């Protein structure tokens with residue numbers, strides 16, 4: 001029970017990696033706020049966790065709307081009086097095109113969700129954590145924030161921005177005991193990567209760059225997320241842990 005009695009918001013926990021992290025946190029004793037735009041999916045997940053005797057609730061959240069973010073933060077603070085952990089996991093990657101063919105709309109959509117959304121969530125939750133002089137924020141970046149992934153220019157720019165956002169927030173908020181770190185997966189088996197996995201040529205190309213030669217399961221990202229949320233990481237801030245099968249070591 002490494003997160004006993006902690007209050008955790010996991011953005012984008014209606015599916016994929018976020019859903020696995022929400023379950024992992026609840027198993028470790030946290031009360032988890034499952035959120036995303038699909039509030040019905042969020043409710044199903046929270047209900048299932050509650051049926052298992054764990055503690056969870058669902059809220060609608062759109063990270064591209066500062067009003068929606070503030071509603072979630074206010075709702076959680078009103079109910080629990082605090083937020084101990086924020087996982088900024090919401091993310092999209094809707095286009096796979098060369099830079100010269102990437103539209104301004106696609107660029108803005110990706111940056112707004114992945115980077116600006118994370119900044120706005122961190123800011124709104126950070127204000128609450130700063131008042132209590134306590135908190136852990138974990139940003140879901142990607143190997144794409146560290147190495148170039150062709151045809152993912154906006155995605156990589158957003159994830160590279162997240163690594164730097166993590167560092168600046170960590171340095172600014174260390175004085176308030178608010179610790180900020182990031183996790184950088186390579187490729188994980190979720191809806192997000194279904195298209196890549198179904199294309200044999202692309203799949204083989206990706207695996208040729210991955211020493212472990214396989215996609216991760218969402219549950220394989222959870223250990224790092226628990227570690228960074230727990231007291232075991234109380235002297236770690238501003239770091240990115242790559243959970244990438246060795247990709248960035250190549």
Ligand SMILES: NC(=O)c1ccc[n+]([C@@H]2O[C@H](COP(=O)([O-])OP(=O)(O)OC[C@H]3O[C@@H](n4cnc5c(N)ncnc54)[C@H](OP(=O)(O)O)[C@@H]3O)[C@@H](O)[C@H]2O)c1
Pocket residue numbers: 011012013014015016017018035036037038039041061062063064089090091092113140141142143184185186187188189190191192193
């Ligand atoms: N899968 C991979 O290989 C991989 C690798 C590296 C990094 N990542 C990162 O890991 C994170 C999760 O990826 P995943 O594979 O689990 O993807 P996924 O299965 O597509 O899940 C994405 C989550 O983000 C939420 N989301 C999207 N737009 C949102 C918005 N505007 N407001 C709030 N929530 C929003 C979705 O919820 P709603 O639809 O309900 O809003 C969903 O819960 C992303 O940040 C992704 O970039 C993934």
